[in-house]
Amino acid sequence: MGALFPHASPWMDEELVMFDDSVQRALAEIAPASRLEKWAADGIVERSGWDAAAQAGLLGVSVSPEYGGAGGDFRHEAVLLRRLGLIGAEGWGIPLHNAICAAYIEKYGTEEQKQRWLPKIVSGEMITAIAMTEPGAGSDLQGIRTQAVRSGNGYAVTGQKTFITNGQHADLIIVVTKTDPSAGSKGISLIAVEADSAGFSRGRNLDKIGIPMGDTSELFFDNVQVPADNLIGGEEGQGLYQLMKELPKERLMIAVECLALMESAIEHTLAYVRERKAFGKRLLDFQNTQFVLADCKTEATIGRSFVDDCIGRYIAGTLDAPTASMAKYWLSEHAQTIIDRCQQLFGGYGYMNEYPIAQMYKDVRVKRVYGGTSEIMKLLIARTLEE
Numbered sequence: 001m002g003a004l005f006p007h008a009s010p011w012m013d014e015e016l017v018m019f020d021d022s023v024q025r026a027l028a029e030i031a032p033a034s035r036l037e038k039w040a041a042d043g044i045v046e047r048s049g050w051d052a053a054a055q056a057g058l059l060g061v062s063v064s065p066e067y068g069g070a071g072g073d074f075r076h077e078a079v080l081l082r083r084l085g086l087i088g089a090e091g092w093g094i095p096l097h098n099a100i101c102a103a104y105i106e107k108y109g110t111e112e113q114k115q116r117w118l119p120k121i122v123s124g125e126m127i128t129a130i131a132m133t134e135p136g137a138g139s140d141l142q143g144i145r146t147q148a149v150r151s152g153n154g155y156a157v158t159g160q161k162t163f164i165t166n167g168q169h170a171d172l173i174i175v176v177t178k179t180d181p182s183a184g185s186k187g188i189s190l191i192a193v194e195a196d197s198a199g200f201s202r203g204r205n206l207d208k209i210g211i212p213m214g215d216t217s218e219l220f221f222d223n224v225q226v227p228a229d230n231l232i233g234g235e236e237g238q239g240l241y242q243l244m245k246e247l248p249k250e251r252l253m254i255a256v257e258c259l260a261l262m263e264s265a266i267e268h269t270l271a272y273v274r275e276r277k278a279f280g281k282r283l284l285d286f287q288n289t290q291f292v293l294a295d296c297k298t299e300a301t302i303g304r305s306f307v308d309d310c311i312g313r314y315i316a317g318t319l320d321a322p323t324a325s326m327a328k329y330w331l332s333e334h335a336q337t338i339i340d341r342c343q344q345l346f347g348g349y350g351y352m353n354e355y356p357i358a359q360m361y362k363d364v365r366v367k368r369v370y371g372g373t374s375e376i377m378k379l380l381i382a383r384t385l386e387e
Contacts, residue, residue, distance in 0.1 A: 004270065004297065005263055009308045011075050011315065019076055023083045026056040031089055039213035040359075043205050044168055045092050050124045053094060060122030063102050067118035074099065074249065074314055078256050085260025088356055090363040091214025093129075093166040095253055097121065100246065101128035104174055104190065108233045108242050117172060117192070129170035131161035131219055132243070139376045141176065141243060142184065146221065148177040148191050154227040155179070157193060160220055163370070167217025168205050171195050175221070176243065179236045188239035190232040199224040210362030247372070248324035252310050254371045255327040258335035258364070259307050262300040265360050266293065269342040272349075272357075289345060296338045303331050322384045329377035332367035339364050 012020070030052045031039075039045045053059055061076045063069025070076070077099040084092060102121050105113055120126035137143035146159025157177060164173070173193045180187030193200060203218030232242065270293065273283035283289050310327045313319035343350040343357050350357050368374045 004267055005301065005304065009304070009311070011308060011311050012079075016075055016079060019072075020079045020083070023058065023080055026053075026058060027083055027087055027089070030056060031087060031092075033088075036088055036213070039092075041212075043207075043212055044215040045213055047169065049092070050127060050169070054122070054124030058094060059098060059124050060102055060118070061098060063098075063106060063118055063122055067106070067114055068122040069102075069118065075311060077253070078311055081253060081256045082260045085257050086264050088264070088359065089213070090257070090261075090359075091211035093127075093169075093214060095257075096130070096165050097128050099253060100250060101130055101172075101174055103249075104130070104232060104242065104246065105192075107246075108190070108238070110229075110234045112229065113192070113232065121172075126171040127166055127169045128172045128174070129164050129166040129219075130174040130176070131164050132176045133163045134160060135162050139372055141188070141240065144176060144178060144188070146175065146177045147181060148175075148179050148189065148226070151225060154225060154230070155191060157191060157199075157221045157224040157226055160218065162203075162218045163206070164217050164219050165214060167219055168202060168215035173200075173219065174232065176239060179231075179239075183237065185240045186237045188243075189236050190239045190242055191226055192230045192232060193221065193224055193226055194230075197224050197226065208366075210359070210365060244321070248319055248321050249314065251324040251328035251371050251377075252307070252314060252319065254367055255303075255307050255310065255324075255331040258331035258367050259300070259303050261360055261364050261367075262296070262303060262331075262335050262338050265339045265342045265357060266296050266300060268356050268360075269293065269296075269345055273345055283345060292341050292345060296341060299334050299338060303334060306330065322381050325372070325377040325380040328371060329374050329381070332364075333374060335367060336364050 030049065057070055058080060060069035061072045061080060062074065065071045077095065081095045084094065102118060105117055117126060121128060132141060134144050134146065148155040148157045157175060175191050175193050177189060177191055178187050179189040199222040201220045203220065206216045208216060273289050276283045306327055310319055310323060339360050343361050346355060346357055349355055352358055
């Protein structure tokens with residue numbers, strides 16, 4: 001923990017503190033500022049960066065040792081997620097690769113699927129993506145149009161996906177598709193498509209407001225022939241159930257990302273106002289500056305307490321969807337407010353891309369959108385009011 005936020009999270013034990021230190025050291029070597037700048041300029045993390053992360057043991061940290069992983073749990077993923085956020089590596093899709101895609105396979109896949117894919121996910125031989133969103137369907141997963149039609153001994157997958165994280169690099173894409181369009185929510189399945197399959201193609205690397213190093217893409221499936229063995233879990237119609245079971249974790253991950261952005265913004269701002277002078281005084285000596293940062297630190301501390309509680313609940317198996325939605329909603333909204341207030345203290349320099357606060361301002365905006373918009377989160381929370 002830093003001097004500004006000194007207390008240790010209650011879910012951090014001695015082993016996790018050591019892991020945190022090792023992650024910090026590894027990232028300092030793998031992703032120094034100059035390399036992060038290159039990835040941002042290129043619009044993608046080069047494959048050698050992924051290879052270095054694999055060699056450092058950062059891929060598959062919560063995958064079972066039986067499949068080549070480190071055998072950690074969500075706490076280890078949260079540590080890694082926070083460290084990526086603190087160094088400004090927003091967009092490097094390791095958390096999605098580790099805690100979402102690998103988890104779908106390990107949790108719901110058949111034994112053959114685990115043996116086939118998880119070791120390659122851990123080694124970095126396969127980078128993963130999950131394809132949910134479509135041009136005409138975002139939060140409404142039942143509105144997807146991608147279909148997987150029975151074809152010989154497998155399926156023919158046809159459809160289009162967009163805003164897919166890791167889309168340019170992905171070797172294995174978990175596709176949310178309809179295997180029975182007449183069955184409504186019970187007709188949705190998850191099917192893994194390997195990127196070398198005929199009929200699969202990638203669109204452009206989408207030009208986003210923020211998170212520049214993250215390759216975010218359109219994906220096209222034109223009658224892609226996929227073996228039946230690629231149906232996650234081996235049973236049709238389980239897709240929505242699998243997605244709903246994992247969405248609370250995804251929303252908690254976004255809350256962790258937001259917390260890292262909050263803390264990083266406050267640390268950068270504090271360093272700036274200690275040095276910058278106006279009217280013969282440091283900016284930090286003005287009461288307005290002190291009050292703004294006092295508010296920001298208080299809100300970040302409240303956010304950390306909430307996130308810590310949610311992580312403890314998740315590890316205990318008691319984190320429910322409404323609570324995860326509250327965490328995602330509250331942290332994402334307050335992260336944007338905090339970064340905006342911090343940026344104001346930089347004056348004109350806060351608008352310059354050479355200052356990290358400017359990039360944070362652009363990166364934080366999407367937190368209120370992906371993983372379910374703030375409005376969707378409030379709908380989910382509101383449902384509990386009549387219970």
